[in-house]
C-alpha cells in the first residue's frame with residue numbers, strides 16, 4: 001500500500017476491496033437518450049444550463065465541458081459552450097484548434113467532401129465570457145437560441161463559481177482520486193451547499209461527480225469513491241481514465257467521441273481507439289441520462 005492509500009485508510013477507515021463496487025446503472029441507447037433530451041428541452045422551453053465546476057485547476061473541467069458540448073452536437077442538439085476562465089481560456093483554444101484542423105483538411109477538398117467533413121466534425125458555438133457581471137444577462141439572452149448552454153468555470157471558489165452555480169440547472173464536477181483531492185472536494189461541497197441554500201428549496205441544483213483520470217482497479221480509487229458516495233452530489237458509476245489520446249484530442253480541438261474518426265488512420269489504430277472513445281461515450285451517456293432524470 002502506498003503512503004497516500006495508508007493515509008486515506010486513516011481518514012475514512014479500512015474498506016474491503018469490493019465495498020465501493022456498485023451495480024452498473026442501466027443506460028439508454030442513443031435514440032432513447034436523444035428522445036429524453038428533447039423532452040427535457042421542451043419542458044424547459046429554453047436552454048438547459050450545465051456548468052462544469054470544481055475547486056482546483058487541472059481536474060478536467062474544460063475537457064468535460066468541451067467534450068460534452070461536442071457530444072450534444074453529434075446527438076443533433078445546438079449547444080453553446082461558454083468559457084468563463086479568464087486565465088486559461090481552454091475552451092476557446094479548443095475551438096480555435098478545431099477551426100485550424102478543419103481548415104487544413106478542407107483546403108484540399110471539394111464541395112462534397114467539405115459537406116462530409118461538417119458531418120463528421122460539426123461545429124459547436126464557443127464564446128469567451130471573462131467578465132462575469134455580464135454572464136447572467138447573457139445566459140438569459142442566449143438561452144432562447146440554444147438547446148444547452150455549457151459553462152466552463154474557473155478553478156476557484158471565488159464569487160465566480162458561486163455565481164455560475166446560481167445560474168445553472170445542473171452541475172458536473174470532475175474529481176480525481178487521492179487524499180488531497182478528497183479535501184478539495186470536501187471544501188467544494190461546502191460552497192455547493194451554500195449555493196443550493198441561496199437558490200432556495202424550489203430550485204435545487206442536481207449534479208454529478210465523476211472520477212477523471214481514474215484507475216478503478218486500484219485501492220486508492222476504491223477508497224476515494226467510497227468517500228465520494230457520501231457526498232450530496234451523486235457519484236457517477238463510470239469514469240474517465242487518464243489517457244494521452246484524451247489530452248491530445250482536447251489540444252487538437254477534437255471531441256472525445258470523434259477520436260476514432262480523427263486519429264484512426266489504420267484499422268489497427270482505429271481498433272485501439274474504439275475502447276477510449278466508448279469509455280467517454282458511456283460516461284457522457286450516464287451524465288446526460290442522470291441530468292434528464294433529475295431535471296424532469
Ligand SMILES: Nc1ncnc2c1ncn2[C@@H]1O[C@H](COP(=O)(O)OP(=O)(O)O)[C@@H](O)[C@H]1O
Nearest residue numbers: 057058059060061062063241242243246247250
Ligand atoms: N482523462 C484525461 N486524460 C488525459 N488528459 C486529461 C484528462 N482529463 C484532462 N486532461 C488534460 O489535463 C489538462 C487539464 O484539463 P482541463 O480540462 O484543462 O482542466 P481544468 O479546466 O479543470 O483546469 C488538459 O491538458 C487536459 O487535456
Ligand SMILES: [Mg+2]
Nearest residue numbers: 061062085090
Ligand atoms: Mg479550465
